[in-house]
Amino acid sequence: MAKIIVVTSGKGGVGKTTTSAALSTGLAMQGYRTVVVDFDIGLRNLDLVLGCERRVVYDFINVINGEAALHQALIKDKHTDNLFILPASQTRDKDALTPEGVAEVLEALSREFDYIICDSPAGIERGALMALYHADEAIITTNPEVSSVRDSDRILGILHSKSKRAELNLEPIREHLLLTRYDPARVVRGDMLSVEDVSDILAIPLLGVIPEDPAVLKASNQGTPVIHLADSDAGSAYDDAVRRLLGQDCPMRFLNTPRKGLFQRLFGGQS
Amino acid sequence: MSLLEVFRSKQKKNEHNSAAIARERLQIIVTHERAGNNTPDYIPSMKQDILEVVRKYVSVSEEHVSITFESQKDVSILELNVTLPENCSVGAP
Amino acid sequence: MVTLMTLELYRYDENLLRQQFQGLLANAPRFFENTPVVVGLEHLHNPEDAIDLKRLAHLCAGFGINLIAIRGGNSQHRRSAAEAGLACLAAQPQAVTRKLPANAPQRNKTSSIGKNAKVTPIHQNEMAFDEQAGQQASAPSFEEPKVISTPVRSGQQVYHNGDLILTGPVSAGAEILAGGNIHAYGPFRGRALAGVNGNSKARIFCTHFEAELVSIHGHYKLAVSMDKSLWKKAVQVYMDQDSLILKRL
Numbered sequence: 001m002a003k004i005i006v007v008t009s010g011k012g013g014v015g016k017t018t019t020s021a022a023l024s025t026g027l028a029m030q031g032y033r034t035v036v037v038d039f040d041i042g043l044r045n046l047d048l049v050l051g052c053e054r055r056v057v058y059d060f061i062n063v064i065n066g067e068a069a070l071h072q073a074l075i076k077d078k079h080t081d082n083l084f085i086l087p088a089s090q091t092r093d094k095d096a097l098t099p100e101g102v103a104e105v106l107e108a109l110s111r112e113f114d115y116i117i118c119d120s121p122a123g124i125e126r127g128a129l130m131a132l133y134h135a136d137e138a139i140i141t142t143n144p145e146v147s148s149v150r151d152s153d154r155i156l157g158i159l160h161s162k163s164k165r166a167e168l169n170l171e172p173i174r175e176h177l178l179l180t181r182y183d184p185a186r187v188v189r190g191d192m193l194s195v196e197d198v199s200d201i202l203a204i205p206l207l208g209v210i211p212e213d214p215a216v217l218k219a220s221n222q223g224t225p226v227i228h229l230a231d232s233d234a235g236s237a238y239d240d241a242v243r244r245l246l247g248q249d250c251p252m253r254f255l256n257t258p259r260k261g262l263f264q265r266l267f268g269g270q271s
Numbered sequence: 272m273s274l275l276e277v278f279r280s281k282q283k284k285n286e287h288n289s290a291a292i293a294r295e296r297l298q299i300i301v302t303h304e305r306a307g308n309n310t311p312d313y314i315p316s317m318k319q320d321i322l323e324v325v326r327k328y329v330s331v332s333e334e335h336v337s338i339t340f341e342s343q344k345d346v347s348i349l350e351l352n353v354t355l356p357e358n359c360s361v362g363a364p
Numbered sequence: 365m366v367t368l369m370t371l372e373l374y375r376y377d378e379n380l381l382r383q384q385f386q387g388l389l390a391n392a393p394r395f396f397e398n399t400p401v402v403v404g405l406e407h408l409h410n411p412e413d414a415i416d417l418k419r420l421a422h423l424c425a426g427f428g429i430n431l432i433a434i435r436g437g438n439s440q441h442r443r444s445a446a447e448a449g450l451a452c453l454a455a456q457p458q459a460v461t462r463k464l465p466a467n468a469p470q471r472n473k474t475s476s477i478g479k480n481a482k483v484t485p486i487h488q489n490e491m492a493f494d495e496q497a498g499q500q501a502s503a504p505s506f507e508e509p510k511v512i513s514t515p516v517r518s519g520q521q522v523y524h525n526g527d528l529i530l531t532g533p534v535s536a537g538a539e540i541l542a543g544g545n546i547h548a549y550g551p552f553r554g555r556a557l558a559g560v561n562g563n564s565k566a567r568i569f570c571t572h573f574e575a576e577l578v579s580i581h582g583h584y585k586l587a588v589s590m591d592k593s594l595w596k597k598a599v600q601v602y603m604d605q606d607s608l609i610l611k612r613l
Contacts (some may be wrong), residue, residue, distance in 0.1 A: 053300050054334060057315050067316070089493045150518055157517030172514075201553075203515055203533050221293035 002110040003037075004140060004243075005117050006135040008159075012122030012142045015180040018216060019238075020119035021225040023139070026242030028083035029227075032114040037106075038088035039131035040121035047087045050077060051223020055154055057169065061089035064101030074101050079224060084113075084253045094127045102130050124158055133164050137174040137245075143181050144193040149201055150175075156202065172212045176207035178241060184256055195255060208241030208267030210234050211254040296325060327354055366605060370435065371424075372404040372505075376415045378423060384562070385427045389431065390582060392541055392560055401429050404454050405437035415441055418448040454561060476479065506544050518541065536576055545569065555579075556601070564603045574601035581607045
C-alpha cells in the first residue's frame with residue numbers, strides 16, 4: 001500500500017507544484033517507486049515543471065472517464081528512475097473530478113507505488129478537496145507572509161474535518177509545515193515573519209525551510225525539478241526535507257546563514 | 272575584464288539560456304494548446320493509432336508526428352505531419 | 365438514532381418567544397439553519413395551557429426553525445399538532461431531561477466528564493449538538509462541559525450550549541460560541557463569545573490572550589479597543605453591571 005501525501009496550501013503561488021515536483025523526485029531518487037498526480041484540472045502545470053509537457057497524451061480525467069487505461073496516461077520521468085507523472089487535463093473543468101473516479105485511480109496507483117504525491121490546486125474547492133481527501137500525510141506549503149499563513153491555517157481546519165481520515169474517525173492526517181521562499185536577511189531586518197512566528201501560529205511540526213533562490217526559476221524554465229540542481233540552496237533544502245520525511249534526522253539549514261559569498265561559491269564552501 | 276566580471280557574465284549567460292529554453296518550451300506548448308481548444312476529443316487517441324501504424328514501417332517517436340485541427344467557417348482541416356528520420360528505409364516492413 | 369434539537373416550552377407567550385429567538389439569532393446567526401426541531405411540552409408550567417401549534421410553527425418558520433413534531437402534551441395539544449401537520453412523540457421519561465439550576469455553568473462538576481465531555485472532531489462550519497441537546501426557550505439550561513483538544517483553525521466554528529474547554533490553540537478567524545463559560549489553555553487568537561443564550565454571568569478565561577473579539581451575552585469588544593497590556597497574558601472577561609470587563613488573572 002502506498003503512502004498518500006498531499007501538497008497543499010490554500011493560497012496560490014506559494015510553491016505547491018515546485019514542491020510536489022521536488023519531493024516526488026527526491027523520493028524516487030531514494031529508490032521509492034513514486035507517482036505524482038496533478039489535481040489542478042484545467043490549469044495543468046506540473047508537466048511543465050517536470051519538463052514532460054510534450055509527452056502528455058492522456059490525462060487523469062481520461063482515466064477517470066475510462067477513455068484510457070492508467071498505464072497509458074502515466075508518464076515515466078526522463079530524469080529520474082522510479083518516478084511517474086499523472087498529468088491533469090487542460091481542457092476539462094474540475095467537475096470532471098468525481099469522488100468515485102479519484103478513489104478508484106488512487107487505489108489502483110496504491111497497488112503499484114510506494115508514494116503517491118497529490119499536487120493540490122489553490123483554493124478550498126472541489127479540486128483541492130479531492131486532492132486532500134485520501135491523504136495519509138499533508139505538506140502545508142506556506143510563505144512567511146500573513147495571507148499565506150492564514151490560508152494554511154484554514155486548510156489545516158479542512159484536513160481535520162473533510163478528509164477521509166476525519167470522516168471515518170481514523171488516526172488524523174500527519175501534518176508537516178514546509179516554509180518556502182524564506183529570506184533570512186529580511187527576517188533579520190524584521191521585514192519577514194520568522195520560522196518561529198509561523199510555527200507558533202500554525203502549531204504543526206516543521207518539515208523544512210526552502211530559502212528564496214533564483215535556482216527555482218531557473219529550474220522551472222528548464223523543466224527540471226530544482227532538487228536536481230544539487231549545489232543550489234533550494235535544491236539542498238528540498239533534499240533535506242525528503243530525508244526528514246523519510247524519518248532521518250537532518251539539521252535545519254539556511255535559517256540564519258547569509259547568502260553564500262563569492263568566495264564560498266568559488267571554492268565550493270558548504271554553509 | 273576583472274575576475275568578477277568573468278563570473279558575472281557567465282552567470283548572466285546561463286540565466287539567459289534558461290529563459291530562452293523557457294520561451295521555446297512555452298511557444299510550443301501554447302501554440303499546441305491554442306490549436307487544441309476546438310479539437311475533438313478523439314484526436315489524442317487517433318494520434319496514438321496513426322503513430323502505431325507509421326511505426327510498423329518506420330521507427331519514429333511521438334515528437335515526429337504532429338496533428339493539427341483547424342476549423343474555418345464550414346470547413347475543418349485535419350493536418351497530419353510525419354517527419355521521417357534520415358536514412359530510413361521506407362517501405363521495408 | 366437521529367439527534368434532534370428540542371425546544372422546551374415552559375410558557376406559551378409568542379412575544380417572549382420572538383424576543384428570545386431574536387436574541388439567539390443575533391448571537392449565532394447560523395444556529396438553526398433549517399434544522400428539524402421538536403417542541404417539548406412536558407415542562408409547561410401550566411400543562412393545561414392551550415397552544416395553537418399552527419401559529420407556533422409559523423412563528424418558528426419565520427426564524428428558519430422547522431418544527432416537525434411535538435413531544436408530550438395533552439389531547440388539545442396533540443389535536444392542534446395534527447391540524448398543523450406535526451407528528452406527536454411520546455413524552456420523555458423524567459430521568460433523561462436535564463433540568464439544571466440557572467447558575468449551572470459556574471458549578472464545578474468534574475465527576476461526570478463522561479459522554480458529553482468526550483473529545484469529538486469539530487466539523488467545518490458545523491454546529492455541534494450532543495444528543496438531547498435541549499434548547500430551552502424559557503429558561504437557559506446547560507449541557508455538560510465539553511473539551512476540545514484539537515486546534516481550532518481559521519474558518520471553523522465551535523458551538524456548545526454549556527462550558528467549553530479548549531486545550532489547543534484557537535486561530536485568528538475561528539469562532540468559539542458557548543452557552544456557558546469559555547476556558548482556553550492554548551493561545552487564543554480567534555473570537556470568543558460566551559453566554560450566547562442570554563447568560564450574562566458567563567465568563568471567558570484565557571491563559572494566552574490574543575483574541576480578535578470577546579463577547580458576553582452580546583456585549584462585545586474588538587481587539588483594537590482592548591488594553592495592550594493584556595496581550596498574550598492570562599486574562600478573564602466578565603460582565604459587571606452593563607459593561608464588559610477585561611482583567612489580568
